[in-house]
Amino acid sequence: MDTEGWFLPETEAEIHERYERLGEPARTVVHEIARAMSFDGDEYAERVTSDVVMTARDALFASLLVVNVGTADEFDDWVANEPAYESIVIGSDVADNAVWHAAPFAETVVAATYHHEREAAIGTLRRQVFGRLYREVIHG
Numbered sequence: 001m002d003t004e005g006w007f008l009p010e011t012e013a014e015i016h017e018r019y020e021r022l023g024e025p026a027r028t029v030v031h032e033i034a035r036a037m038s039f040d041g042d043e044y045a046e047r048v049t050s051d052v053v054m055t056a057r058d059a060l061f062a063s064l065l066v067v068n069v070g071t072a073d074e075f076d077d078w079v080a081n082e083p084a085y086e087s088i089v090i091g092s093d094v095a096d097n098a099v100w101h102a103a104p105f106a107e108t109v110v111a112a113t114y115h116h117e118r119e120a121a122i123g124t125l126r127r128q129v130f131g132r133l134y135r136e137v138i139h140g
Helices: 012-021 024-036 041-047 050-063 073-080 116-140
Strands: 002-004 069-070 085-091 095-103 106-113
Touching: 012 050, 012 116, 024 050, 041 050, 050 116, 069 073, 069 116, 073 095, 073 106, 085 116, 095 116, 106 116
Parallel strands: 085 106
Antiparallel strands: 002 069, 069 095, 095 106
């Protein structure tokens, strides 16, 4: 089993703290992308809205979450050893591998199963976890 990612917020306060820290990096990323796309001042003002920056911040937050990557059996063992966690599984019951994120603040683990596309499964999982568990905490 492998672990990828940089943070695993344990409380709602830590979620808000991490999200706030990503404000300036999100603005910088959006600014640099707009510059690379040769936006002039008017186009930048029209197209780079607070919603665009918020979307970048959401994507950065999700992309930094810790995920575990292993076999489906390793995921099943993890779930068996953490009976307090609600388990949500996205994908096929017959897939060989799983990627999962356990969110302590929600006592929930979300997993995505896959056969061969590890990076795609990780990306899908992070988007799903953000939408299912973190968006409401962050945006209310």
